[in-house]
Amino acid sequence: MADNLRNIVLAAHGGAGKTSLAEVMLYKTGVTSRQGRVEEGNTFMDFEPEELKRQASISSSFGQVLWKKHVISLIDTPGDQNFFSDTKLSMQAADGVLVLIDAVDGVKVQSEKAWEFAAANRQPAVIFINKLDRERADFHRAFQDAAETFESPKPILIQLPIGSESDFKGVVDLIAMKAYTYDDKGKTKTIGIPDDMKDMVETERESLIENIAEADDTLIEKYLEGETLTDDEIKATLRKGTLSRIFTPVLCGSATNNIGIDLLMDFIVNCMPSPLNRGGITAYNVSDDSEVECKPDENAPFSGYVFKTVADPYAGRLSIFRVVSGKLGGDGTFYNSSKDSKERFNQLLTIMGKEQKPSNGAGPGAIVAVAKLKDTVTGDTLCADNSKVKFKTAEPLPPLISFGLQPKSKGDEDKIFASLTRLLEEDPGLKLDRISETKEILLSGSGQVHIESTVEKLKRKFNVEVNLLPPKVPYRETVKKKVRVQGKHKKQTGGHGQYGDCWLRLEPLPRGKGFEFVDAIVGGAIPRQYIPAVEKGVIESCARGVLAGFPCVDFKTILDDGSFHAVDSSEMAFKIAGSLAFKKAMEQANPILLEPIMKVKITTPDEFMGDIMGDLNGRRGRVMGMDSVGKNQMINAEVPMSEFLTYAPDLRSMTGGRGIFTMKFSHYDEVPQQLSEKIIEKVKSEK
Ligand SMILES: Nc1nc2c(ncn2[C@@H]2O[C@H](COP(=O)(O)OP(=O)(O)O)[C@@H](O)[C@H]2O)c(=O)[nH]1
Numbered sequence: 175m176a177d178n179l180r181n182i183v184l185a186a187h188g189g190a191g192k193t194s195l196a197e198v199m200l201y202k203t204g205v206t207s208r209q210g211r212v213e214e215g216n217t218f219m220d221f222e223p224e225e226l227k228r229q230a231s232i233s234s235s236f237g238q239v240l241w242k243k244h245v246i247s248l249i250d251t252p253g254d255q256n257f258f259s260d261t262k263l264s265m266q267a268a269d270g271v272l273v274l275i276d277a278v279d280g281v282k283v284q285s286e287k288a289w290e291f292a293a294a295n296r297q298p299a300v301i302f303i304n305k306l307d308r309e310r311a312d313f314h315r316a317f318q319d320a321a322e323t324f325e326s327p328k329p330i331l332i333q334l335p336i337g338s339e340s341d342f343k344g345v346v347d348l349i350a351m352k353a354y355t356y357d358d359k360g361k362t363k364t365i366g367i368p369d370d371m372k373d374m375v376e377t378e379r380e381s382l383i384e385n386i387a388e389a390d391d392t393l394i395e396k397y398l399e400g401e402t403l404t405d406d407e408i409k410a411t412l413r414k415g416t417l418s419r420i421f422t423p424v425l426c427g428s429a430t431n432n433i434g435i436d437l438l439m440d441f442i443v444n445c446m447p448s449p450l451n452r453g454g455i456t457a458y459n460v461s462d463d464s465e466v467e468c469k470p471d472e473n474a475p476f477s478g479y480v481f482k483t484v485a486d487p488y489a490g491r492l493s494i495f496r497v498v499s500g501k502l503g504g505d506g507t508f509y510n511s512s513k514d515s516k517e518r519f520n521q522l523l524t525i526m527g528k529e530q531k532p533s534n535g536a537g538p539g540a541i542v543a544v545a546k547l548k549d550t551v552t553g554d555t556l557c558a559d560n561s562k563v564k565f566k567t568a569e570p571l572p573p574l575i576s577f578g579l580q581p582k583s584k585g586d587e588d589k590i591f592a593s594l595t596r597l598l599e600e601d602p603g604l605k606l607d608r609i610s611e612t613k614e615i616l617l618s619g620s621g622q623v624h625i626e627s628t629v630e631k632l633k634r635k636f637n638v639e640v641n642l643l644p645p646k647v648p649y650r651e652t653v654k655k656k657v658r659v660q661g662k663h664k665k666q667t668g669g670h671g672q673y674g675d676c677w678l679r680l681e682p683l684p685r686g687k688g689f690e691f692v693d694a695i696v697g698g699a700i701p702r703q704y705i706p707a708v709e710k711g712v713i714e715s716c717a718r719g720v721l722a723g724f725p726c727v728d729f730k731t732i733l734d735d736g737s738f739h740a741v742d743s744s745e746m747a748f749k750i751a752g753s754l755a756f757k758k759a760m761e762q763a764n765p766i767l768l769e770p771i772m773k774v775k776i777t778t779p780d781e782f783m784g785d786i787m788g789d790l791n792g793r794r795g796r797v798m799g800m801d802s803v804g805k806n807q808m809i810n811a812e813v814p815m816s817e818f819l820t821y822a823p824d825l826r827s828m829t830g831g832r833g834i835f836t837m838k839f840s841h842y843d844e845v846p847q848q849l850s851e852k853i854i855e856k857v858k859s860e861k
């Protein structure tokens with residue numbers, strides 16, 4: 175079974191035609207009875223409302239076709255940068271990568287990124303130049319583009335198109351030296367190689383044979399000695415060279431016009447890896463961390479890893495995983511070694527577009543799903559109880575932008591937080607935070623569209639609505655001077671009075687030290703039981719500083735004197751006294767604003783260094799160092815968070831999408847005076 179299985183992931187930038195290509199394969203093999211179109215919102219692979227609205231995939235999806243006694247299991251991925259964590263995580267589940275190139279637009283950045291993931295996974299690839307029927311399609315320019323951007327494994331042409339743009343009607347196969355045309359139903363006709371192509375076909379065939387021969391030492395010798403290579407030798411070496419990543423064969427056609435699709439599926443069956451070709455995957459023994467190889471062997475203990483989770487408010491959580499070794503029945507149990515938990519499942523499932531079909535078993539290489547596991551999330555390893563191993567799985571991309579979420583109906587905060595937690599299980603590229611002092615919910619992701627589509631899903635799946643607020647900076651306040659003040663709360667009119675009186679010293683502490691309270695009362699000036707009340711008063715009022723209401727940090731208060739009243743003093747009275755004292759002290763102690771400073775790493779091709787450095791300067795950034803990494807430069811810098819909230823789109827436009835960055839919190843630092851005034855002004859005007 176594993177021998178006849180081909181797990182193929184479709185990868186490329188958005189709009190290259192991945193979903194359309196999967197669609198035509200499903201149609202051609204009889205899985206569907208008509209060929210849907212992305213524009214009409216009726217394709218097999220795009221079915222989520224958020225995808226239909228955008229006419230683009232935002233989540234990876236699955237389907238299987240049967241072709242020449244082989245199962246081709248297809249993974250369609252989103253090509254947009256906003257949803258690329260899902261693409262990255264899903265790619266690891268495949269054995270071979272099918273990269274599409276749009277014959278009009280050429281190779282775009284996200285295709286390059288996908289190519290890099292494939293290289294990191296050591297996955298063999300095939301390139302399909304698509305959309306040759308379109309106006310301004312240019313096969314040779316597209317191939318040139320591929321050859322330049324995808325240097326390794328070197329792209330080699332194994333087909334040539336017959337006709338171009340609206341006259342595009344078929345393909346010459348340079349291996350079999352045959353020509354095929356297609357009618358408007360996708361039916362194939364074998365024809366002779368067109369006369370006007372004969373010269374070009376000869377030249378391209380010659381350079382193809384040379385390229386293929388290079389993958390085999392004895393073959394290249396034979397070739398260089400001028401001997402003719404047999405068809406079998408050529409075919410076997412084409413397969414061998416593809417599987418060992420010596421070259422990447424390039425095919426061509428049109429997904430929507432059903433041209434060249436049969437040849438593409440032939441190629442997948444003949445030259446793309448089966449799970450057996452992929453071989454064992456390295457895991458770690460849970461007991462002693464030693465390396466083990468999990469081989470694609472049905473008789474080995476079961477192991478697999480979860481690479482995707484789908485949240486469904488009704489059906490529960492669906493965990494999608496790849497079986498690496500061993501086999502599973504239609505129901506059963508396994509062990510989750512990432513969570514140290516035993517899991518049970520009632521029904522193994524195969525995913526076909528939006529549907530899940532019961533399956534009665536799965537072996538090495540199978541991509542299957544189960545519902546309602548209790549502890550399992552994306553990235554977890556599942557294994558047999560008696561052979562506990564853990565895989566190292568791909569990581570999502572770090573979030574780059576954050577937005578505040580405001581419930582449309584008051585009081586929905588907790589529901590929003592709970593529902594988002596469920597959506598995070600499905601999308602590990604998201605990050606959720608709750609700022610404790612403001613209760614504000616902060617959602618971070620890969621880009622604005624990522625956050626917006628998450629908010630749409632939140633409404634559709636969980637029926638809660640939110641407004642997106644612009645990203646907010648968590649400023650802090652602190653003091654610069656030492657002061658000593660009195661806080662006195664006295665109310666002695668009518669019945670039971672209130673009396674609390676304390677003397678506080680307020681002193682600055684170094685950055686990052688937080689808050690300290692020192693009890694320096696001697697001689698019972700304030701009775702013991704009231705001292706914690708004073709501290710409480712200070713803590714409560716320092717949550718809202720005197721400048722703009724941001725929490726006050728990095729200070730020390732010393733309680734050194736006070737007085738009390740035998741009848742009227744109470745905890746409440748001393749708490750109020752503490753709070754009054756703190757506010758007064760803070761006002762006198764030269765309060766200032768602090769802002770979060772982020773550590774950022776920016777990686778970019780050389781040529782954009784000048785622009786990026788100039789831009790960093792304008793953002794009050796401090797460059798800490800530079801390194802070259804391969805063909806790129808990496809800049810380490812510290813930048814105020816407020817200047818970096820929308821860096822992602824800016825960096826993209828500065829570098830044509832080639833630059834990437836990561837950032838994390840470093841420390842708090844003083845806001846420059848002028849800026850501080852503006853921030854305070856702004857906060858006050860918002861109130
Ligand atoms: N003319 C033409 N259009 C195509 C072809 N393949 C895809 N398209 C169109 O290109 C657009 C993007 O296709 P889609 O499959 O969604 O691309 P994806 O983002 O890579 O999944 C859609 O409007 C398709 O109808 C093709 O071979 N020829």
Ligand SMILES: [Mg+2]
Nearest residue numbers: 192193230231
């Ligand atoms: Mg798509």
